[in-house]
Amino acid sequence: DTAVSQTPKYLVTQMGNDKSIKCEQNLGHDTMYWYKQDSKKFLKIMFSYNNKELIINETVPNRFSPKSPDKAHLNLHINSLELGDSAVYFCASSPTSPGQRNSPLHFGNGTRLTVT
């Protein structure tokens, strides 16, 4: 009955490879996010989707491409992986729809990506 689940939990891959991380939420939320947490624990928002529509797209290399097939799923595909992509990637969701600004986020447990 996990609310926000990500797979895989760990991902070790070589430079230049392409990989995907999947996220699903069963909370019925309208909005989903991807955050990146670096080795110093700094959390930076990458993308946000509301009802399958991209609403936040921060300054992220275009090697990163999010895809939301429905409002319960938000996947992250990364092309041509680089060493600097190593981090923990968190998926999150919130019930927020445009105009509702007070909703807390529910996070998954993260995917630790290591690029060698």
Add this chain to the structure above:
Amino acid sequence: SQQGEEDPQALSIQEGENATMNCSYKTSINNLQWYRQNSGRGLVHLILIRSNEREKHSGRLRVTLDTSKKSSSLLITASRAADTASYFCATVNYGGATNKLIFGTGTLLAVQP
């Protein structure tokens, strides 16, 4: 950037003591939220305080907000070893109709048994 900064970066206390963490931010906010992150896990929402509120309580947690100083504090009373975690403040940044949370740098709290 509206990123919050937290102080101290790390805090070590004994069980039973109180722990206070501070957060400062740069721009006007609608609300400020506190999250906890246990090692190897995702963030968990603790408490939300709106810009027109000055203090809020939830169990052993007490949050204050001073919008004139652009700062907030999180007090954990009677700490327990299970409170050991990183604590983050986050502010809502208006980007049109979006709800974008910008996180602070975090305080690592260690509660010694």
